[in-house]
Amino acid sequence: MLTKRQSSIFLELCEKVGEYYKANYFSDKFNISLRTIQNDIKAIKEDTASLSDIFIIDSKVPFGTRIKILDRERFTHYLNDLKLQSDEYNINYRDDRIYKLLNFLLSQRKSISLTKCADYIYVSKSTLTSDLKELEKTLSKFSLRLIQTKGYIWIDGLERDKRICLMDVSYAYHPMIPSKLISDTEAVHVEFIRKTLMKELLEKQYPISDVEFQNIIIWLNISIRRITNFFYLNDEDIDGEGNYDTEIKIAGNIFERIETKYLIRVPQTEINFLAMYINNHSNFSNTDYISEDLNTFILHALQKIHESYPTDFTHDVNLRISLALHCVPLISRARNNVQIKNEMLDYIKQSFPYAFDIATYFSYLLSERYTCKIKESETAFLAIYFNKSINEYSVLKGNKRVCIITNLKRSEYFLLEQFLYDKFQKYIVSITFVSSNELDDLDLDAYDLFFSTEDNRATESGLATKIAFFPDSNELEKIKVRIEGFKNVEDIMKLFDPKLFFVKDFTEKEEIQKCLVDAASVLYQLDNLAEEIELREEFGSTYFGNGIAILHPMHLLTDDSFIGEIILKKPAVWDTEGNHVNLIFLVCIQKNNLEAFRAWDYLSPLLFNNEFKQEILSVEDYGDFKRICEENLKSHIL
Structure with a gap:
């Protein structure tokens, strides 16, 4: 291998x-x-x-x-x-090797041979010697020394300083996201620490700022790792004395929960240090990873996102921590022009269009604030954090009240009820079952959606959508579409403006873009649409794969959501990577309205189906385009 x-x-x-x-x-x-x-x-x-x-x-x-x-x-x-x-971060490059070597050496309880170190990072002795010189520079920043003698090596220094070093270097590599996208292990640990810390501080009514709260979480996360491996703080790690009775109780309760959770023993020195850390946090600013400035920016950016998108991330502490941990090294990489590649870029763009668009806007705000240009490969990593928050905190949920018409007995529809709650819990606030005989007395305004397990007056009139007793994957998509606000195919297709449909033989990107943008600017009275699209392209190619490009403005400008498209008779070169396109969309979204994004969620799987795409490329007018889209949408999801 x-x-x-x-x-x-x-x-x-x-x-x-x-x-x-x-x-x-x-x-x-x-x-x-x-x-x-x-x-x-x-x-x-x-x-x-x-x-x-x-x-x-x-x-x-x-x-x-x-x-x-x-x-x-x-x-x-x-x-x-x-x-x-292939993982995005690996030991190919010196920085990555040094990170791996640092963690390896700090996990040793005694000196280790240079041969084992070289084998561990798959390099020759000469390369290891060069890497160790760089490692010494890193260690010196944290009052740590690299001691070499007779072919053996050891990192010497206080445990406190080792943790500070690990916190700084490890979180500089926090966005190590493998091709499976992201592991939940770190998130689970952080969430447990957050809840534990919050509970203790609330019980003791202990005031603390959000940035201090986040930094204590990070410190505790590193400390748990070290304690689990039997590396403890000593008395010499604690500077100064003071009255920390309240903080000692808080720290003791926190570590008591940690001991139970992780089955570890926590000595009193760990409790004393955490108490002092909480009491006089400003004196331990050298252990901070998230600065007040960065925390303020992230909160401001999330507020700006909420102004344009119907999604409020400001209360998601886990997301704010993840973004902060990612942004510290990201800003450094961007300023030094060493941003990383992302093999999953196309997959992320296609799979999480809403999260990717939010991440692009976040990258734009980050670039403005810190005077650096963020590439779309880095933006894709940010999109994963936003998408994770969307899924975990159900920020898109509509609190739908669902009514299901059925003549089944309670014992018979119980499984259907549990199944729907399990599949759509982030959307549904209640499910009510009624019989067809109760329809006349039913308050229709008390419900948002109606489904029925059999044909009746409700399905005939279009009030209810018929579903099976055990919905299959197609019916699940049908239910999802209704829950998200689309009653039928026409609801999706109305987003496509027939006046913005073109079949052209253009060969240059500039004329393709000009055709769509000029037409949309006149129809919807948008003065700066072209500039907004160019600004959006500064943060990454609009090529989405499979010969498809999607133009989209950086800011949400319009009072209406609309989609336009150009079908090319022959593929044209689209970007500096040499990607060719023959189907181009212009997607403009109304502020605080997700319809166009949701429509894309249903259309994108079809567009990346070559058979469907070939049908689209063969049309001559909007009527044919609409007919093919409707037929495929109905057969696949509606």
Whole structure:
């Protein structure tokens, strides 16, 4: 199996198939010796030897190494699988290796050999020596020393300083999100700490600012990790004396819950330090990771988001912590032009369009405040946090009151009731079951939605949507559409303006964009639509994959939601990455209205279905376009 660095070397060979790459190139890129690179290339050849009927790795002196593809289809499948298995952060680059090495050394209870260190991060001794020099610079910032003697190594210093170092360096790498998107483990720990801390502070009526609250959570999270591995604070870690009776009780209660939760023993020194930390937090500003300035910005940004979107994130402390932890290293990376790639970018854009749009606006506000340009690959990571908040806190829920008409007995419809609550709990505030005989006496205004398990007057009149006793996946989509506000296909299709439908033979992006934007600007009296779309493009390509581009203004400008589209007779180059498009949408959304985003949720799976897309590309007028969309929407979800 390939190491992460070897996977990255292989992926880079695949970027320019047939071109030779010299070992020096990879040696410079990854800051490792030529011998290590040569060993990596040898390992790649051995690992992929069984795939010689798909591709081969060819090396030739003095040209270098290249890849030759024999079976394009199978190669593409293999390559996609490899990308999905690759974590975004790995030990390819020096900073990543140093982070891994630091954590490794701080987890040791005694000195460890240099050979084991080199093996741990898959580098040669010469590369390790270079990395250790950089590690020394990092450690010196936290009053820590790197001690080397007779082929062994050790980090010396106070436990308090080690935790401060770990907190700073670890959270600088907080956005380590693997291809499966995100692990819930960290979030679960943080949520437990947040609830525990909040409960104790409320019970003792102890005042504290939001930024202090967040920093204590982060400190406790690091402390639990260290205590779990039997690394404890000592008396020498605590400076000064004082009367901390109230804080001692708070800290003691917090750690009592932590002991029960994690089955660990917490010594009194840990309680004393936390008490002092809480009492005189300003004296421990060197342990702060989230600054007052950044906290203020994030709260302001979430308030600005709420002004434009029907979503209030301001009370989600977990989201604010996640954003802050991500933004500290992000701002540094952006200012130093070392922003990271995101292999899942297209997937995130297509799967979470609403969260991605909010994240783009957040990136815009971040760029304005800290004078740095955030790339869309980084924005995609932010979108995951927003999407997680949307799902966990149900910020899109409508508190729908549902009435289900059925002649089933209570014992028979109980399972249906539980099933719907389980599937749609974030939308539904109540479900009421009535028989068809009770329809005449029913207060229709008391309910938002009606469903029926059989044909009756309610279904015939269009009041209720018929569903099965056990809804299948198609019926679940049908229910979801109704809950989110679309009564039928026409509700979705009315967002498409027939006056903004075009079939053109344009070949340049500028003329494509001008056609749509000019027409929309006149129809909806939008003076600065072009400028807003260009501003949005500064934060990432509007290419969404499968030959589709979606134009969208940075700010929500209009009093109405509308969608326009251009179908090209031949694909045109869309961006600097060389992506070609033949279907372009212009999506403009009314303030505090999610209709256009929700419509996209239903349309996007169809648009990435090649059969449906080919039908769309063959139409000549809006009538055909509407008919094909309606037919496919009805057959798939409505």
